[in-house]
Amino acid sequence: MKLFFPSMIAAAILLAGCGGSSSSDSSTTTTAEVHTIKPADIAAYVADYKTKVTENNVQIDGKNSTIELLDIDMDEGALYIRYEEGVIELGFDFDEEKPTSSLAVVRNSDNENALIGEDLQVIEQDAGFTITGRIVDQTTFGQYDLTLMFNESLISGGSSQLVVTNNSAVLSGILGTKTYVQFQDLSLDHPSVNRIVFKSVAGSVNDAINMHTGRLIRQGQYTTVMNADGEAYSGGVDLYAAGITKEYQAGGKLGVHAWCCKGDKDAGELSQKDPAHGAQLTYFREILGKELGPEFYFFTINAAPADDIHLMTQTEIDKYFF
Template sequence: MKRISLLILTAILGLQGCNSSNKSKSTTKPVLPTKPVITAVHGIQPSEVANYIAEFKLAKENLKFTFEGAESKIFYVDKTKDTIIIKYDKGLVHAGFDFKNNEPTASLTLYEGDTSDLGDFKATRMLTGVDIKISEDDDTSIYSGSVKDQVTGGIYSIRLQLNEHLMGAGDSKLIINGKKATLAGTLGTSTYIQIQEMINTTSVDTLILSNVSGSDNDAINMHTGRLIRNASLTTLMPKGGEAYSGGVDLFAAGAQRIFETGGKLGVHSWCCTADGKDAGQLSKGDKAHGAQLTYFREMLGTEKGPEFYFYTINAAPANKIHLMSVADMVKYTLTTP
C-alpha cells in the first residue's frame, strides 16, 4: 500500500567550552558528544488529527454511487494510469481520472459481480458509460449520465460522487464480542474512527487482526496505532489470520502482542515518492522515511524500531509481500520465543 511520509532529522552536538585563568594552569575539558535529539515527524500532525477526522466525516457523506435511484456506499479499491477502481454494492466502478492534472474524465464502466474476494473477481455483467458528464459541488466531483448493458442494450441512469477522502477511507469492519474485537479489511480513516469509538465506548482489551490486507492511508493509520498503544490494547494474530503492510503496523502497536502459529504477517516497501521510487530504493538518510521511523521508535523502541522498519522496506518491493518468519518476529520483538 502506498506510504507517503516526510523526515526532519536534527542532530544536536553539545560543545563544552574551555575555561582558563592567569592565576592557575590552563585546563581544557574534553568535548563530549551528546545523544542526538530526534525530532518527531508525522504525515498528519497529532494536533491536526481531530480536525482531519471531522472533515473526513463531513466529506464521507458525499461519497456515493446511485444506480437507477438506488444509493450505494463506495470504497476505493485501486487505480490504473487513467482510472479509479471503486467497489459498490453490486460490483466495481471504473471511473476515468487524469492523475497528472488531478481531475476526473468523462468515462465510466460498471462491472457487476461478487466483490467479497477481489483477487478472484469475475464480472457477470458489463455496462458502459453513455454521455457521461462531469460537474463539481464544492470539493466533490460528480459523474452523471447513463450506462448501457452490453448484452441487453438496456439504458440505466447513474450518478457517482467522489472527493479526495475516498482513496484514504478504507473499508475495514470491526466486530466487537465482549472484551475482544475483530478487525478485517483495508485500513484507512474509517478504521481510526472505528477504533476510537470502540475505545471510548467499550471495555475491549484485545484486538484480533483476522484478515487485514493493508492500508490506504498510512498517515492516519499510524495514529490508529497510537490509539491502540495509548489504550494498552493487546493485539492478536490468530491461527489462520493474515495481516499485511499497514496491518503489521497495527499489530506492532499492541502493548502486548500475541502471535499464534499459523498466522501470517506480511511486509513490503511502501510506494511511492514523487519521482516514483519505493522506500527500498531510497538511502537510509532520506527524509521520506521520517514518519515511519518516528512511529516504529514509539512502538518497538529506539533501536529495534528503525531496524524493523528498514527490514520491512528491504524485504520485498511495493508490489510483492514477504511473509515474516517467527525467528524474524522474535528478532524485532514483535513476539517472544
C-alpha cells in the same frame, strides 16, 4: 505487491506501512519527533473526512444511495464501490489520478447481469469527480440515468471492517481514515474489548493517519492477535506491532516491504539520514522502543522493494515482537 496512490487521491500507499534504507549508517538517523499529521491537527483532519464522506453518493434512475469503497484493483485499474443495491465497478487511471469512462453496475438482485455505462461524462472539480450518463441492462436493454459523485475521501478512507465478538474485534480490509474512526468508536462503544484479531488486512491507503490508528491501539492497551489463518501486510503490520501484547500462531502471514516513494526512489533506496524516514521512525520508536523500533523499521524497508512483499519468518517475528 506494493501499490502507490497519487497525492490527489491519497497521501500514502496500499500495502505500505513499512519503509527502509539500504545503507548501514543507522547511528546517524534523526531522533526528532516527526508527524505527517500533527497530533493537534487530528481532530480537524477527521472532522473534515467525515464531512467529505457525506458528499459521496450515486443516483441511479432517480434513487439516491450513499457509497463506500469495497476494494481496489491496481492491476486492472478499477475501484469497486458498494452502494445500497449492489456494486459499482469504476475504471480508474491511477497514473492520471482520475476515473475513466468505464463503468459497470451489478445489482444484488441480479448478480449475473451487469448494467454497462454508456455515454459517460467525467467532470473533474476541485472537490472531486462527477460522472454522468446512463447504464444499460444487457439483457432487457432497459436504460437508467446515472450520476456518481465522489471525492478523495472515498479512497483515503479505506474499506476496513471492525466486527466485535465478545471481548475481541476482528479487523479486515484496507486501512485508512475510516479505520481511525472505527477505533475511536470502539473504545467508546465497546470498552470491554481488549483484543484486536487480524483477519485479512491488505495494507493502508493513508499511512499518515494509519500511524495514529496504531497509537490508538497502544493507548487502548489492546492485545493484537494473528491467528494461523490470518494475514496482515505493510500498514497492517504497523497496527499489529502496536499491541501492548501480541499473540501469534504459526501460519499467520505478516508481510513487509519498502514504501513508495520519494521522487523516483522507494524507501529502501534512501539514505538512513533522509528526513523522509522521520514519521515512521517516530512511530516505531514509540511502539517498539528507541533501539528496536528503528531496527525494525529499517529491516522492513530492506526486506523487499516497493513492488514486492516479504513474509516475515518465525525467527524475525520472535526477534521483533516477542
